[in-house]
Each structure stands twice: as structure tokens, then as C-alpha cells.
Amino acid sequence: MRIVLFLVPLVLGIYCLVDAITSRDDEVRHLQKTWWVLLILFFPVVGSVAWLVAGRPQRGPRHHGPHQQAASAYPEYDRPGRFAASDPAADEEFLRKVSERAESQRRGTAKPEPAPAPQVVIDEGVLDAESESFLVSSAAPESAVVAAIRRANDRFMLVDELGREHADGAALDAAFEAHDEGDLYTPNYTADPVVTDAGVRGYVDCKGGIDPAMGETMRRILREELRKLGASVHVREHDGT
Structure with missing residues (x-):
């Protein structure tokens, strides 16, 4: 019984609130619609009864067309002349322009495919267990190649024997401290690049050999930096002489 006493006012209040909100402003009686909504919200029982008795629009017979109710929810559709009839001449002009544009695109030459990115070829054996010196040849200016190798050298010094490239010196120091299996190598x-007749020479001293994981990371770094040259590049082993 208590549930019924609670639900009846609740349902009545919700019904009256929705009814008030959806009613047309000019059909609400005695008070403005906003005041009726507030009255029902703050005094659900009293406000709902008052709405039904004195505020709710009188539902008299209506003779509206089949779409009048839907249109009344959108006042802009009730305005006469809101949507003027289309101009046939304007429609023909629009269709003509669309057809001309489609024909122009059909006859136009196809867009050329973008040129492939310059390749960076690194020979097998570069920066491996028996190769610490490498030679770079490219159509790019020698100064640009030297700068690319210097950038790679800076990154080489942050690579450990496990093939991890650390963000900076602090990160590398932290990795040293966290390594509990002896010293982290x-x-x-790295030697400063040297310009020769055969190309630009680079060198990484790793006590005579580079661990496989370390070498793989170094080759990736070298490829990334040389790719920034925007020209084809060939990297090969150098015998150190």
C-alpha cells in the first residue's frame, strides 16, 4: 500500500510535467508555461492537480491536416513561404555545371604517382661482430652525410649490448644501475666522420666486435638518420685502411 501511495503522486507528477512541457505556450491557461513547469517540479502533488484543473490546455475538436501536429513542433515550418518552390532554370544550371565538372575530371590526366622514397641500402656485414668501420656513399652533399653520421654516432653511444637505445645519458645510467648481471656493455x-674519395667513413669502437642485438639497433639508427638525406644511400663495410 505504501508503494502505491508513493507511485501515484510520482506518476501523476511526471505525466503533468511532460504534458506541460509539450503544450503550446499560447494554449496554456492562467500562467505562463514556465511557471507551470516550476510549480509542478517544486510542488508535485499540488502543482499537478492545479495543472489539470486550471492550466492544461482545453482539448477541443481540431480540424488540422494530417501533418499539422508534426509541423507544430517545429514553428519554422508554419511560416508561409518558408520554402519557396525551386527554380527549374537554376536546377538546370546546377546540373549542367555538375556534368561539366564530371566530364572534365574524366578527361583530365591522372595524377602521377608519388616518387618512391630514396632507398638506404646497408650491405650485409656492416656493424656486425667483425665490422666496426663503414663507408657511406650518396648523391647527397658530403656535409649532409657527415651530419647524418654524427647524429647516428650520438645515438650509437646510447645503445647497450642488449640492443636497447636509451633516451639520454640519464636513462643509460639508470640502466647500468638496474643491470645485475655484471657490467652493461x-x-x-665513435670516431668523427672522415670524408674520403670513396665516401664518408664512420667508425664505432666496440673492442673489436659488436654484439648482434647491438648491431641490429645501430643499423636501424644509421638507416633512420641517412634516410633524412632525401637521396639514395649505399653503406658498405670498410676495412679500416
């Missing part, structure tokens, strides 16, 4: 040093 990294390159001893």
Missing part, C-alpha cells in the same frame, strides 16, 4: 667511443 656499451660502445667505447
